[in-house]
Amino acid sequence: MNLKKLIRDVPDFPKQGIIFKDITPLLGNAKGFKAAINNMAKKYKGKQINKIVAMESRGFIFGPALALKLGCGFVPIRKKGKLPYKTIKEEYQLEYGTDILEIHEDAVKPGENILIVDDVLATGGTAKAVCSLITKLDAKVVGLCFLIELSFLNPYEKLKGYEITSLIKY
Ligand code: AMP
Numbered sequence: 001m002n003l004k005k006l007i008r009d010v011p012d013f014p015k016q017g018i019i020f021k022d023i024t025p026l027l028g029n030a031k032g033f034k035a036a037i038n039n040m041a042k043k044y045k046g047k048q049i050n051k052i053v054a055m056e057s058r059g060f061i062f063g064p065a066l067a068l069k070l071g072c073g074f075v076p077i078r079k080k081g082k083l084p085y086k087t088i089k090e091e092y093q094l095e096y097g098t099d100i101l102e103i104h105e106d107a108v109k110p111g112e113n114i115l116i117v118d119d120v121l122a123t124g125g126t127a128k129a130v131c132s133l134i135t136k137l138d139a140k141v142v143g144l145c146f147l148i149e150l151s152f153l154n155p156y157e158k159l160k161g162y163e164i165t166s167l168i169k170y
Pocket of ligand 1: 119127155
């Protein structure tokens with residue numbers, strides 16, 4: 001199944017010059033969504049993943065579906081101020097300014113194998129911040145899994161040493 005056909009390019013969203021990769025046609029296609037989750041899961045079966053960690057908001061679409069498929073737990077990472085219990089934080093660079101991501105301090109345990117999941121890998125800044133949060137909690141990032149990778153933005157530069165898989169590359 002050609003999943004790339006189910007991704008819609010939306011020029012100049014959310015601002016001028018960005019070509020937004022709209023995943024909603026894929027999500028609305030039962031066979032396409034299933035194929036995406038199955039293919040993402042295939043690479044991690046038998047890898048002893050304890051938890052999937054995903055960041056809001058589109059990571060929450062793929063992360064839990066993959067967690068059910070792999071039989072592991074799911075941990076949400078949110079923007080500052082949204083998680084109710086004690087958190088640890090990581091500041092990261094945006095195109096303009098910075099933002100802060102948070103995880104509950106007891107959400108992953110030391111030594112656990114963690115798979116990070118999101119819809120799109122662009123510059124890699126968000127994924128790098130998530131890796132830092134996992135490392136601060138003494139857990140192990142065993143891989144990063146994306147539906148889409150924007151290779152022309154060189155995201156691997158920021159993520160040296162990590163195992164990265166993505167189903168669709170641009
Ligand atoms: P980055 O930190 O640059 O890797 O950006 C990753 C986050 O921004 C992901 O959570 C994506 O959902 C979103 N994102 C960045 N660029 C795009 C794009 N061209 N189309 C859709 N989502 C994007």
